[in-house]
Amino acid sequence: MKNEIDDLLKMYAEQFDDTFPIKLLPMSEDEIIDTIRTCIEKNEPFKIEYDPDSDY
């Protein structure tokens, strides 16, 4: 079922040609919505640094 989050994820994917790591972030749904919106409005993809020796 589509919802606001899914609409924002679609916009994020179209704008940055990449996926947003939604399942890994320790945030509430409202915080996630704010984060994706900020990325889209500022035209800056979410910055994420993965430790090469960890699994995410």
Add this chain to the structure above:
Amino acid sequence: MGAKTFKNILVDDVLKFNPYHDALGRFSGAGGAATFTYKPGQGVMYDNAIARERERSKASNGGSIDTITAKENLVSGLGGTHAENIEKVIQKAPDFVKNIWEKYAGTIQIQDSKYRGIQKCDAEGRVYVNIEKNSQNTNYNNSYETTMHEFAHAMDKAISAEKGYRYSRDYKNGLLEQTMKKEAETYIKERQKKMEAESGGKVKINNVRSQIGKELIDKGSKSAGDVSDMFEGATKGKVSGAAGHGKAYWNDKKYRVTYDQTIVVPGRSVALEGFAEMFSATTTNPESLAQIKEYFPESYGVFKDMLGEL
């Protein structure tokens, strides 16, 4: 020997079949039993006795048949409520999941249960999660879904340390990764043929990949988040769907398998994440599991075999 008296029958034949008694032979309830003598299926008398005792215990426990015994390491790492909730999730899971859980969940180390960074399982197999956030049902995750994902990584590492090779990646010479890549590639090619038949001309592979990404996004992140990540990993980021680790994750050249410092892997293996996603979907997200079975049926079969063989 003469005919049995009523007392003989009661003591020798009936009470003997009470499956619950302690080490001194005293009868007790299911919750307090020290020894479980009889298993179901050994005979009608045994089964009837077990059924009677279960009903009696159920009534005395306020309707709940099974007592939840959470893993001590999870109680100390996450708190009793979350550990018990997770145990309840496992009790509803298929036997091949219970199998890995009973053997390896006791090895899971919770390093941080209030983590504010990107949730993960580190090189030593220690888990960093935010259990309060993870316990919430949201529009993109079910309760404990990400926790189960990280637990799967931790158990994969524990199994790997025991076997001497990375279980998810190297089982049967990389069967899980090979199968995931094959299924993703087959799906892309079949979609290309379909699109070409519809348009009557050639369709570029990039357009096909883009179309599949849109299809996954339209299904929503809760149901298609896992298969999106599996496509993303299997194609090294060429197919991006509803949710995922992001393209950079699959092309990280520095990643290595740290239980064996001599192995350097060029880019992360989709088998590691596929293993974790199939585990979390099986335990917490039936909508996602349905999508996995639709897009990656053979891979899911390999996953089941992997857990069953432990």
